[in-house]
Amino acid sequence: MITIRREVCGYCGACVSVCPSGALELIDAYLSVDSVLCKPKCKLCSTVCPLGAILRSEE
Amino acid sequence: MKDSYDILVVGGGPAGAVAARTAAEAGLSVLLVEKRSAVGVPVRSGESIGKDELLEFIEAEQRFIKAEIDSSVLIGPDSSKKTIHDGETIILDRKIFDRELIWRAAEAGAEIQVHARASAPIMEGEKVCGAVIEQHGKRYEVRAKIVIAADGIESKFAKWAxxxxxxxxxxxKSCAQYLVNDIDIDEKEMQFYISPEDAPGGHLWIFPKGKRSANIGVGILGTESADGKRACDYLNHFVEKNYPNGKITERSVGGVPVCKPLKETAADGILIVGDAARLSNPVTGHGIYNAMFTGRLAAEAAVSAVKNGNTSKEFLMAYDRAWRESDMGKEHERNCLVKENMA
Structure with a gap:
């Protein structure tokens, strides 16, 4: 699972474009995550983020 | 909002606006939905475009032109400099430019709805037949003969379909950019820093926005991004070192697709344009021209499809072939090869 640091997020959508499961969506200026679709071991969104706004919690 | 249109355009950036304008000018009924509450913000762009490219779509108005550039300086890892004079480049004010494009679409007869989000496609089997639109807590089912997906880097519409x-x-490319004011720059010159220290797998740019003001940004390859080595870290380092007294009045971030375009940019009832089709320049990151170009081509294909009563993938693939065979498409293919060889 991931945690979005909303005070850091620049709502740019880079994370949405690399998510293979379609778990992320930028709704207006609000990044939402679908916890059912989000894959536990994946960290692509957290890697690509220009600001470091997505934290991956350890399993 | 009506319950059906000939064309539904998802996204109000340059690709969507030009698509909507083109389709409306041809007499089709067009709805454009933009999920944000205003067009043109937040800016996620270096804001540059070739002057000739701009003029293919709109006359050059001072209102949305911040600077006219006549040279580019490439700065290598050893601080070596190479100056290129490769035609005029315009640095836009996207906040004004994007709204102007939307206004042109509205003037041509397209209906514009902001703070309106396409949250799901309406499908009949494999065919896209419209979208569910959510606006101010209400839900509308809008049917369309063709949907043009112009929903940018974070495109979801085509994926849903x-x-x-x-x-x-x-x-x-993972990118961060500041608008920095009160700095000493040559307002006629763009600078590109190409070195692994400044921007691994990418480059750092300085695009003047008039006197003593510039977009300073960095784009690094996604695989290079890591804690402490993110786009914002490289940008902070550069700005603190080179422009410690600059005043930052705008911060923006973004992703630029530098991959190959989608294998197919048309399917039954849908056309995909601009960044959503992954059509920004993989070497420079420029995307505004390709967005407007494919927006217009897609609308032309959509007009022809509606007039022929055939919105099948087979028919709409004429758009896919048209952009691939165009000068833009061929240049894009070359740039993809350049990018692959750089890696």
């Missing part, structure tokens, strides 16, 4: 749009980590 069954087209794989996922970008691999080595196919995206």
């Amino acid at each position: 069954g087209i794989d749009t996922t970008i691999p980590l080595d196919g995206i």
Whole structure:
């Protein structure tokens, strides 16, 4: 699972474009995550983020 | 909002606006939905475009032109400099420019709805037949003969319709940019820093926005991004070192697709344009021209499809072939090869 640091997020959508499961969506200026679709071991969104706004919690 | 249109355009950036304008000018009924509450913000762009490219779509108005550039300086890892004079470049004010494009679409007869989000496609089997639109807590089912997906880097619409749009980590530039004021710059000159120290797998740019003001940004390859080595870290380092007294009045971030375009940019009832089709320049990151170009081509294909009563993938693939065979498409293919060889 991931945690979005909303005070850091620049709502740019880079994370949405690399998510293979379609778990992320930028709704207006609000990044939402679908916890059912989000894959536990994946960290692509957290890697690509220009600001470091997505934290991956350890399993 | 009506319950049906000839064309539904998802996204109000340059691709969507030009598509809507083109289709409306041809007499079709057009709805454009923009999920944000205003067009043109937040800016996620270096804001540059070739002057000739701009003029293909709109006359050059001072209102949205911040600077006219006559040279580019490439700065290598050893601080070596190479100056290129490759035609005039315009630095836009996207906040004004994007709204102007939308206004042109509205003037041509397109209906514009802001703070209106396409949250799902309406499908009949494999065919896209419209979208569910959510606006101010209300839900509308809007049917359309053709949907033009112009929903940018974070495009979801085509994915919902069954087209794989996922970008691999080595196919995206992770970018951060500041608008920095009160700095000494040559307002006629763009600078590109190309070195692994400044921007691994990418480059750092300085695009003047008039006197003593510039967009300073960095794009690094997605695979290079890590804690402490993110786009914002490289940008902070550069700005603190080179412009410690600059005043930052705008911060923006973004992803630029530098992968190959989608394998197919049309399916039954849907056309995909601009960044959503992964059509920004994989070497420079420029995307405004390709967005407007494919927006217009897609609308022309949509007009022809509606007039012929055939919105099948087979028919709409004429758009896919048209942009691939165009000068833009051929240049894009060359740039993809350049990018692959750089890696």
